[in-house]
Amino acid sequence: MEKDVKKQQEYKDIAQKYEPKPTLIKNIIWAFVVGGLICDIGQFFLNLFVSRGMSLEQASTPVAIIMVFLGSFLTGIGIYDDIGRFAGAGSVVPITGFANSIVAPAMEFKREGFVFGVASRMFNIAGPVIVYGVGTSIIVGLVYYFLK
């Protein structure tokens, strides 16, 4: 068994030598630019709602709704994955990426039906996000209640 571990390590070293490294600098620049631009689109709508008399906090809900709409729509017409190929995290991390993670699997599993295909696959990635997000917020709320 010990020999196996040694052999595996030796092989890992060989394999790593030939593993092309991700072009980190290029990826970072793309992520920065695309992520920044998506946020600027959000800023545009945020300013729009604030100028119509909403408070900053109030305006964040319609902005989220619009961004989700855009992310879903661009996924539907087949553009979001092309953006993602270059942008990487730049298009994953904004809330539009959250919308993409809902529409992409749902669309693809339509052939498996509208209940176990579309509706259940929608939450493939969004489900864990909501579980951990809501879970953490409840803990935050409880901690706040007891420490206040």
Add this chain to the structure above:
Amino acid sequence: MDYIRAFVVGGLICVIAQILIDKTKLTPARILVLYVTLGAILGGFGIYKKLIDFGGAGATVPLLGFGNSLAQGAIKAVKKDGIIGAFTGGLTATAGGISAAVFFGYLFSIIFNPKTKK
């Protein structure tokens, strides 16, 4: 000016995620979970609010902002309703985004079909 700040803050948040993906092989799905959790924690400590004050949409549009809204909502509701608020506040504050995701997600999944990659 606010566009530049939003661009830089939002861009940098994405860059951190990109480095994590390339260096640690974390999948995008795990990044999303990590960011929403982190956002809720930072929101709980009231730290994220400062980033929003500076970066505007640059801080609210990334999923960290979604986590922050959840935590802020929970705290706000606790202040108003007591302990029950911990359970109602988060989802109340983010109801718009989540409902939109469910509604538009379903709608566009039904209307459109996936296209093969070229």
Add this chain to the structure above:
Amino acid sequence: MAQKKMGSQTVKFVNPPSIISSGTIVGPKEGQGPLKDYFDMILTDDTYGEKSWEKAECKMFQDSVNLALKKASLNINNIDYLIGGDLLNQIITSSFAARQFNVATFGLYGACSTMAEGLSIGSMVIDGGFADYVIVTTSSHFSTAERQYRFPLEQGVQRPFTAQWTVTGSGSSLLSSTGSGPYITHVTTGKVVDLGMKDANNMGAAMAPAAADTIITHFNDTGFTINDYDLIITGDMARVGKSILMELLNKEGLNIEDKYKDCGIEIYDESQDVHSGGSGAGCSAVVLNGWLLSQIKNGTYNRVLFIATGALLSPTSTQQGESIPGIAHAVTISRYT
């Protein structure tokens, strides 16, 4: 006493079966690649007019069988066995295709090594005197494999440079007890080898040790040297796996560089953005049955060692953090007996 066995894992045929005809059908992307002139049929739309990509893959499988039969002026009733495999769970492509054919069927799973596995078993069946005609078919489809193993198509993700591109295509070889070649003379069946690689986006690295093991065993068992071959071609090591394999073989004192090609590299042009190269059960099948057999028939290569490699992972095993076992089967294809 097994009289046709040589060494530890190799079989030598007494009456080597002939590959009397072949059929290939590929998707649009493969049809733009450097081997486009060698395929029988190129789809303009990878749904092939069907409602799902799974159905499209099934139709490709059937058509590649029909193409091979037609070229040999045979029909399915002349066939003793259909031996087929694919990548989808429970090999549904092969089974669903075979239900149209009404023929005795063996379903195989060897991941991307299935073409060589099928040729091995088909040849044994014929040389054993159990059949006169056997058709061996495999298929894969980018859009069915992608959603089973990786991400939905429209998800915005970056593919790492080590990732391979699943070939959309199906290839069939029609084996016969009589015929004028190319002949299958030797078969070396591989062992499952696992050196602990876990990255499902780097299958070349997971499969290279298995390929090296099978190649070395083949030379040891048969007593052949590298000079006995004009070409050594692997199924889908792709660029990353190819480099690793050559280093592993060099360490064993075997330098194959001048005679070595890989189907996964040959099928696409570098400008096609497939990163490391092609993969999938259809990859080696279409390259063998399209390009390679024609090169053997016209004398460019007189004797070829065809090694198809498979990464024996599943989405479940990947999620549970298991390492990826690899396998490789070698088949000697020769212009003369």
